Amino acid sequence: MSNSFGRVLTVTTFGESHGPAIGCVIDGFPPGIEISAEEIRSELMRRATGQSRHTSQRREQEDVQILSGVFEGRTTGTPIALLIYNTDARSKDYSRIAAQFRPGHADYTYHHKYGLRDYRGGGRSSARETAMRVAAGALARKYLKDRLGVEVVGWLAQIGDQVCDERFDPAAIDSNPFFCPDPERVPELEDFMKRLWKSGDSVGALVKARATGVPVGLGAPVYAKLDGDLAAAMMSINAVKGVEIGAGFASVSQKGTEHRDEITPAGFESNHAGGVLGGISTGQPVDVAVAFKPTSSLRLPGRTVDVRGEPVEIITTGRHDPCVGIRAVPIVEAMLALTILDHYLLHRAQCGDVGPQEPRIPT
Structure with missing residues (x-):
């Protein structure tokens, strides 16, 4: 179904931006993992609005309730x-544009597909839905780290024309509101966002994420490739318009002698493949880069039509992100973790009795 993700580990989300609640059901999650509502909420607060003046000022408490699948602090193996x-939706902000199609949004397509739409904040098409991906991702990250030693980290690589990761300090990522790995760039980003906010316009962003410690052998030919499923997972995130694995589009200008990741007894010489060959993980870091378009909800007037097809001028009021890519870092991390865990469980189901193969190449 269109609201479910995964093969063995299945995540189904529900709810609308301005409805009473949002939620998810995680089926197929292994038993015995220690998890608490507080741990999940800590991940949710990394994604939450209202954390700085550079994001939407909607302030949700993100108090997650665990309704099932966890007993005495451990997952039971049953649906979670x-x-x-x-708690902080303001539907009245959208009453003026209820009969208008916001350019760059899903209003027009939802209207034609379903014959009606929830105009309050975009309804189901709102990025509010991604909170549940982060919640599910918190469990996936816990399993990957505790059982497999897999670490997932994401960061803001570029915002507009501002490159953010020429210098990379992973310890700096969570110490600033931009998820920027270069602390020296933060004051410049503050100024950039301040000017952007005053202009009333928006800008796109590039988010990168990396999973280290991924076992060799995850993914399968031909329609269950790890990189193929990663691309689909990332493209399912709101506002995403491009995905790269490894060198990505830079591969176009590379020579084969440069792009191929030569192998020696000491390991791979490079990682242009992004940790995936033939759709199967190599044991190297899995690298993904995700391009987010500029926010389409703007206070600057623009042209559109209403539900009768009449031309109108539209101004979107309410609380919106001038760059959705900033808060997208935890979402990209979550989708990377969920995809890897789903493939690990799929691999264990099919190939659990396959022993280590020789030679063992260091990664």
Whole structure:
């Protein structure tokens, strides 16, 4: 179904931006993992609005309720149901544009597909839905780290024309509101965002994420490739318009002698493949880069039509991100973790009795 993700580990999300609550059901999650509502909420607060003046000022408490699948602090192997009540929705902000199609949004397509739409904040098409991906991702990250030693980290690589990761300090990523790995760039980003906010316009962003410690052998030919599923997972995130694995589009200008990741007894010489060959993980870091378009909800007037097809001028009021890519870092991390865990469980189901193969190449 269109609201479910995964093969063995299945995540189904539900709810609308301005409905009473959002939630998800996680089916197929292994038993015995220690998890608490507080741990999940800590991940949710990394994604939450209102954390700085550079994001939407909607302030949700993100108090997650674990309704099932966890007993005495451990997952039981049964479906895990999570629920978050919406506490700071302002539907009246959208009453003026209820009969208008916002350019760059899903209003027009939802209207034609379903014959009606929830105009309050975009309804189901709102990025509010991604909170449940982060909640589910918190469990996936916990399993990957505790059982497999897999670490997932994401960062803001570029915002507009501002490159953010020429210098990379992973310890700096969570110490600033931009998820920027270069602390020296933060004051410049502050100034950039301040000017952007005053202009009333928006800008796109590039988010990168990396998973280290990924076992060799995850993914399968031909329609269950790890990189193929990663691309689909990332493209399912709101506002995403491009995905790269490894060298990505830079591969176009590379020579084969440069792009191929030569192998020696000491390991791979490079990682242009992004940790995936033939759709199967190599044991190297899995690298993904995700391009986010500029926010389409603007206070600057623009042209559109209403539900009768009449031309109108539209101004979107309410609380919106001038750059959705900033808060997208935890979402990209979550989708990377969920995809890897789903493939690990799929691999274990099919190839659990396949022993280590020789030679063992260091990664």
